[in-house]
Amino acid sequence: MERDWRDDRIEELETLVAWFRRRVVELEAQLAQFSGNSSRPPSTDPPGAPPPSRPKRTGRRRGGQPGHEKHTRALVPPEQVDKIQTCKPKACRRCGKAIAGNDPDPYRHQVIEIPRAKATVEEFQLHALGCETCGITTRATLPPGVPTSPFGPRLQALVAVLSGAYRLSKRAIEELVGDAFGVPIALGSVSNLEQATSEALAAPVEEIAQALPKESIVHMDETGWFEQSKRAWLWIAVSARMALFAIRHSRGAKVAQELLGTTFPGILISDRWSAYEWVDVQRRQLCWAHLLRQFLGFQTYDAEASAIGRSLELLAETMFHLWHRVRDGTMRRRDFQKRMEPLRTHVIARLREGADCSSPAVAGRCREILKLEPALWTFVHVEGVEPTNNEGERRIRHAVMWRKTSFGTDSPNGSRFVERILTVVTTLRMQQRNVLDYLTDACHAALHGRPAPSLLAA
Numbered sequence: 001m002e003r004d005w006r007d008d009r010i011e012e013l014e015t016l017v018a019w020f021r022r023r024v025v026e027l028e029a030q031l032a033q034f035s036g037n038s039s040r041p042p043s044t045d046p047p048g049a050p051p052p053s054r055p056k057r058t059g060r061r062r063g064g065q066p067g068h069e070k071h072t073r074a075l076v077p078p079e080q081v082d083k084i085q086t087c088k089p090k091a092c093r094r095c096g097k098a099i100a101g102n103d104p105d106p107y108r109h110q111v112i113e114i115p116r117a118k119a120t121v122e123e124f125q126l127h128a129l130g131c132e133t134c135g136i137t138t139r140a141t142l143p144p145g146v147p148t149s150p151f152g153p154r155l156q157a158l159v160a161v162l163s164g165a166y167r168l169s170k171r172a173i174e175e176l177v178g179d180a181f182g183v184p185i186a187l188g189s190v191s192n193l194e195q196a197t198s199e200a201l202a203a204p205v206e207e208i209a210q211a212l213p214k215e216s217i218v219h220m221d222e223t224g225w226f227e228q229s230k231r232a233w234l235w236i237a238v239s240a241r242m243a244l245f246a247i248r249h250s251r252g253a254k255v256a257q258e259l260l261g262t263t264f265p266g267i268l269i270s271d272r273w274s275a276y277e278w279v280d281v282q283r284r285q286l287c288w289a290h291l292l293r294q295f296l297g298f299q300t301y302d303a304e305a306s307a308i309g310r311s312l313e314l315l316a317e318t319m320f321h322l323w324h325r326v327r328d329g330t331m332r333r334r335d336f337q338k339r340m341e342p343l344r345t346h347v348i349a350r351l352r353e354g355a356d357c358s359s360p361a362v363a364g365r366c367r368e369i370l371k372l373e374p375a376l377w378t379f380v381h382v383e384g385v386e387p388t389n390n391e392g393e394r395r396i397r398h399a400v401m402w403r404k405t406s407f408g409t410d411s412p413n414g415s416r417f418v419e420r421i422l423t424v425v426t427t428l429r430m431q432q433r434n435v436l437d438y439l440t441d442a443c444h445a446a447l448h449g450r451p452a453p454s455l456l457a458a
Contacts, residue, residue, distance in 0.1 A: 075110055119155070119181045145448045151193060153447060155183065157439035159190055160197040164421030165435055167402045197439065198417035200446035204455045205420045208244050208427060211456060213261035215239035217384055219269045219392030220259070220276065222251060223400055226408025227415050234403070234419070235259060236396045240384075242455065243395055243426040247415040253278050267378060269389050272368060284375035287389035291369070291376075292316045298354070298362050305362040308354045315347050323379075323387055333383070340380050348373060395426055427455050 078084075086106075092099055124146060128139040142148065147156075155177075162168045162176065170190045177183050212218065218239050225234040225247055233251045237244045237259045248255045253275045260268070262278075269285040270276045276284065295316060298309025322339055325331035351373070354366030369376075379385040399422055409415045428435045442452035 075108055076112075081110070117181050119183045145444070147447055149189070149192065149196070151183075151185070151189070153443035154436075154440045155181075156193045156197055156443045157436055159185075159193045160421055160439055161425075161436050163190075163194060164418070165425045167398070167405060169405065194417050194421075195413055196446070197443060198413070198420050200442045200452055201420045201424055201439075202416075204442065204452045205244075205423045208242050208423055208455055209259070212237055212239060212242055212244050212259070213264055214266075215242075216266045217269065218260065218264075218266055219389050219395075220256065221270065221389060221392035221396050222255075222273070222275075223396055223403070225403055225415075227412065228410060229408070232408070232415070234396070234399055236392055236399070238392050238395050238426075241427075241430060243423060243430065245399065245419040245422040245426070247409070247419050251275060267382060267385055269386060269392070271389060272372060281372055281375050283378075284372070285378040285385050285387065286369075286372060286375045287387075288316060288319065288376070289388040289390065292320075294365060298359075298365075301359045301362055304357050305354070305359040308350055308357060308362070308366075311350050312347065312354075315343060315350065319343060319387070337380055340377070344377060347376070398422070398426070424455065 088103075089099060091097060124142055126140040126142070128137050130137045147153070149156075151159075159173055159177070162173045163170075168176065170187050173190050174185055174187055177185050216239075218237050220235070220237050222233050222235045225232040227247060227249070230249070232247055232249050233255070235246045235248065235255055244259060246255065246259060248258075251273075256275045257278065260279075264279065265283075267283050267285060268276060268279045269287065271287050271290045292313065295309045295312040298312070299306040301309075319340070322331065322336055322343075326333055326336045348370070351366045351370050355363050355370060357363050357366075379387045399418075402418075409418055424438070425435055428438055438453060445452050
C-alpha cells in the first residue's frame with residue numbers, strides 16, 4: 001500500500017509538536033531558575049522567588065540559652081588605661097552613717113572614647129635666594145620624604161582604606177575626611193591619592209603574583225566588571241595565606257594561566273567554567289555547592305529529570321553531612337573515605353542515568369559532570385581541600401558589592417588601583433594584620449624611595 005502524503009504530513013506535525021513540547025519544558029525550567037537552583041546571583045532573583053534557605057527553627061527562643069557561657073567585653077589592662085578615677089561612697093546606703101576606707105578589689109567600669117581628631121599641618125617655607133656672584137636665584141627643595149602633594153602618607157593611606165576596604169564613594173570620602181578631621185579635600189585629590197597608593201603597592205602585589213602559583217591549594221573565581229563602560233571580568237585566586245585580584249577583558253583560560261602559571265602544580269578548587277579545563281582533572285576539586293544547585297535545577301524539568309535531580313540532591317546532602325562530621329572532628333577521615341566509596345558509585349550511576357534522559361539540557365550537564373567526575377572527590381583523599389569554593393566566593397563578595405555601587409572603573413589606572421587595593425586588603429585581613437598601618441608604611445616607604453613592606457606572611 002502506497003504511503004499517502006497525509007501520512008507524511010502527520011508525521012512531520014507530530015515531530016514538530018514533540019519539539020515544541022521539549023522547548024516548552026526547557027523554557028519553563030529557565031523561568032523557574034533562581035539563585036537557589038542555578039548559578040544566578042541572588043540580585044537577579046525574580047519577584048516571588050523562594051527566599052534564601054535558613055537554618056530550621058529549633059523551637060528555642062532567640063538569644064542566649066539558659067546555662068550558656070557568658071560572654072563579656074574584656075577589660076583593658078591597667079597599664080593601658082589613660083585615666084583612672086576613684087569613686088567611693090560617702091555614706092551607708094541603709095543608715096546614712098559616714099563610711100571611709102579602701103576596697104581591695106573595686107568593681108571596674110571602663111568607658112572607651114575616641115578623642116576629637118584634628119589634622120596637624122606642617123608648613124615648609126622654601127626660600128629663594130640670589131647668588132651675588134652670578135645673579136641666579138635658587139629655591140630650596142623639600143626635605144627627603146616630604147610629599148609634593150598637600151597630604152601626608154597616613155591621610156593618603158586612609159583615603160585608600162576608605163575606598164578599597166569600606167567601599168566609600170569619592171564624594172563620601174571627601175565628606176568623611178572633612179567631618180572627622182577637618183581636612184578639605186577635592187574629589188580630584190581623592191583620585192590622585194588613590195593612584196599614588198596604587199603605585200606604592202605595585203611591588204608587594206607583584207610579590208603576591210609570583211608567590212601564589214607555588215601554593216599547594218588555590219581557590220579561583222571570577223565575576224563581571226566594567227572598565228570604561230565596557231564588559232570586563234574581575235578574577236580572584238586565593239590560597240590559605242594570600243589573595244590575588246586581577247581585572248581583565250577576558251573570561252578565558254589565558255587569564256587563569258596568567259594568575260596560576262601554565263605549570264601550576266597544586267590543586268585548584270573552582271566551578272566547572274571552561275577556563276579551568278587546562279588543569280589536570282586529578283588536580284582539581286569541583287565546587288559541590290554549585291553542583292547541588294544544579295541538581296535542584298534538574299527538578300524543574302520533566303518527571304524523569306526531576307527524579308534524577310532529587311536523587312542526586314539527597315546524595316549531595318548526605319555527602320555534606322558526613323563531611324561536616326569530619327570537619328568537626330566527630331568522624332575519622334579513614335571512616336569517611338569508606339563511607340564515600342558507595343556514595344560515589346551511586347552518584348556516578350545517577351549521572352549516567354541523567355546523561356541518557358530525555359531532557360537535552362539535563363543530559364548535557366550530566367555528561368559534562370561525568371567528564372570531570374574524578375574532580376568531585378579530591379577532597380576525600382587530600383587533607384586541606386574543601387568540597388566547595390566558598391572561600392573564593394566569600395573573598396570576592398566584597399568586590400561584587402563595590403561594583404554594584406561604583407559601576408566599575410573609568411580607566412585602566414582605576415582598574416589597577418582596584419585590583420591592587422583588593423589584593424592588599426584581602427591578604428592583610430587573612431593574615432590578621434592592620435590594613436591602615438600597612439598602607440601608611442607602604443606610602444611612607446614610597447616617599448623615601450624604599451620598598452614597601454612584604455605582604456607574604458612571616
